[in-house]
Amino acid sequence: MDVILENLPLYWNGFLRTLFLSVVSGVIALVLGTLLAAARVSPVAALRGFSTVYVEVLRNTPLTIAFFFAAIVLPRLGVKFEQFEIAAIIALSTYTAAFIAEAVRSGVNSVPVGQAEAARSIGMNFGQVLNLIILPQALRTVIPPLINILIALVKNSSVAGAFFVLELFGYGRQLANANGDAVIPVLLGVAFFYLLLTVPLGILASTVERKVAIAR
Amino acid sequence: MSSVLYDVPGPKARRISLIGSIVGSLLILGLLAWIIMTFAQQGILEGRRWQIFTRGDVWTLLGNGLGATLSAAALAAVIAFPLGLALCLLRISDVAFIRIPTRVVLEFLRGMPVVLMMLFVLLGFGTSAFVAVVTGLILYNSAVFAEIIRAGIQSLPKGQREAGLAIGLTSFKSRMLIELPQAIRRMMPSLVAQMVVLLKDTSLGYIVAYGELLRAVQVMADFLGTQFLFPIFFVAAAIYIAINILVSRIAVMIERRGSKKAAGGVAKAEPEKAEAPVP
Numbered sequence: 408m409d410v411i412l413e414n415l416p417l418y419w420n421g422f423l424r425t426l427f428l429s430v431v432s433g434v435i436a437l438v439l440g441t442l443l444a445a446a447r448v449s450p451v452a453a454l455r456g457f458s459t460v461y462v463e464v465l466r467n468t469p470l471t472i473a474f475f476f477a478a479i480v481l482p483r484l485g486v487k488f489e490q491f492e493i494a495a496i497i498a499l500s501t502y503t504a505a506f507i508a509e510a511v512r513s514g515v516n517s518v519p520v521g522q523a524e525a526a527r528s529i530g531m532n533f534g535q536v537l538n539l540i541i542l543p544q545a546l547r548t549v550i551p552p553l554i555n556i557l558i559a560l561v562k563n564s565s566v567a568g569a570f571f572v573l574e575l576f577g578y579g580r581q582l583a584n585a586n587g588d589a590v591i592p593v594l595l596g597v598a599f600f601y602l603l604l605t606v607p608l609g610i611l612a613s614t615v616e617r618k619v620a621i622a623r
Numbered sequence: 624m625s626s627v628l629y630d631v632p633g634p635k636a637r638r639i640s641l642i643g644s645i646v647g648s649l650l651i652l653g654l655l656a657w658i659i660m661t662f663a664q665q666g667i668l669e670g671r672r673w674q675i676f677t678r679g680d681v682w683t684l685l686g687n688g689l690g691a692t693l694s695a696a697a698l699a700a701v702i703a704f705p706l707g708l709a710l711c712l713l714r715i716s717d718v719a720f721i722r723i724p725t726r727v728v729l730e731f732l733r734g735m736p737v738v739l740m741m742l743f744v745l746l747g748f749g750t751s752a753f754v755a756v757v758t759g760l761i762l763y764n765s766a767v768f769a770e771i772i773r774a775g776i777q778s779l780p781k782g783q784r785e786a787g788l789a790i791g792l793t794s795f796k797s798r799m800l801i802e803l804p805q806a807i808r809r810m811m812p813s814l815v816a817q818m819v820v821l822l823k824d825t826s827l828g829y830i831v832a833y834g835e836l837l838r839a840v841q842v843m844a845d846f847l848g849t850q851f852l853f854p855i856f857f858v859a860a861a862i863y864i865a866i867n868i869l870v871s872r873i874a875v876m877i878e879r880r881g882s883k884k885a886a887g888g889v890a891k892a893e894p895e896k897a898e899a900p901v902p
Contacts, residue, residue: 450629450636452644454647468864469823469837469863469867470823472863472864475840476856485661485664527627533628536629558734562737565738565739566736566738569829569830580742583742598735601735601739602734606730
């Protein structure tokens with residue numbers, strides 16, 4: 408227990424770094440994922456094809472491989488980063504975007520057909536149908552799955568700790584190596600900080616799920 | 624379904640869409656060309672870098688890495704599934720003393736990064752890397768399996784359990800004979816999707832120094848020289864992704880077969896729900 412209290416500033420730094428990585432990657436992934444989902448249902452075949460291939464490949468790529476590519480292979484190919492945070496954000500957001508795209512697409516499919524038909528029959532074009540009618544309803548139904556993906560994102564950001572970014576997991580590993588006699592308390596401390604983020608998000612997801620379920 | 628979003632394209636829209644497709648394809652091709660140019664400038668496409676794949680020992684090492692990946696995934700899946708089943712039964716137990724602690728444990732397991740559990744087992748209990756990887760995967764995935772099966776049981780019509788109890792089955796027998804078989808069949812796509820996640824998560828073994836595929840890449844790059852890093856990484860990533868896509872396809876196939884069977888039988892209780900796998 409003393410180990411945790413002594414190193415509380417380190418834990419706090421790691422916690423903030425984890426939060427930062429998750430928020431930035433989450434925002435980028437949400438935007439990118441929604442764009443990919445829109446491309447997936449668009450009339451332009453090339454966009455559909457690109458989106459399908461992207462989602463299929465990234466969804467089946469282990470996250471560690473994505474990180475390895477961004478943090479170790481990319482620099483060798485001449486893409487230099489000032490900080491490894493950028494590599495971590497690239498890996499996390501491109502990976503998560505594939506899952507968000509799938510979630511949003513299944514949301515688009517869950518909107519009743521009549522909605523799109525009604526929109527088209529009053530003369531809306533594809534962009535209007537999507538932006539004004541379908542996406543607002545689709546995004547609402549997919550909020551619980553999206554929150555679950557963001558929870559997974561918070562947990563996945565721990566992989567960054569193994570690729571030169573000192574976030575919660577990275578500090579935890581350092582502390583565990585430095586305090587060989589108190590590994591279990593040190594790592595339980597790390598777990599506590601992760602739960603601090605994931606458990607409230609989980610409760611939020613199930614609350615929203617219940618609310619949305621009644622609405623339709 | 625997606626075609627309902629826009630009118631059947633007329634000649635003008637077809638032309639615009641065709642132009643869009645061509646421009647889009649050109650952009651993507653341009654990006655690919657740029658990547659290949661960059662690779663060529665870095666000398667990655669030189670034949671001598673790829674000649675290492677003519678050496679048998681490179682393939683042996685890759686094969687060993689793949690074997691380590693698959694054996695960890697297989698062992699973890701075989702243990703995690705029954706464990707998840709047991710946890711699920713505890714989680715929906717009628718006894719609050721069993722139900723609530725199980726719920727806390729499940730929330731705890733699901734809220735933690737898998738790699739943290741692996742490190743915990745590795746350092747906390749001083750096990751080998753293999754045991755750490757497999758235990759971490761089991762702990763996390765059994766919790767997820769439990770939640771998936773629970774969702775399956777809760778999606779069953781209430782009458783199933785009531786009928787089971789009415790003909791004199793005990794609560795446990797009703798679960799085992801009536802509810803679980805239906806729930807598992809219903810949740811088969813999610814269960815197989817979770818298997819893909821499990822397979823993907825074995826790559827976290829890289830972080831706890833388990834000799835799986837990605838670690839084999841790193842070892843070979845350190846040993847043979849970093850100029851070979853990209854070719855070996857490229858091949859290993861391709862193997863990984865190909866296996867995962869294969870298993871995902873099996874999941875889709877099972878889903879199709881399941882939905883065909885269900886179409887004639889049980890009426891759908893609720894409208895289509897937005898569902899998506901979680902990374």
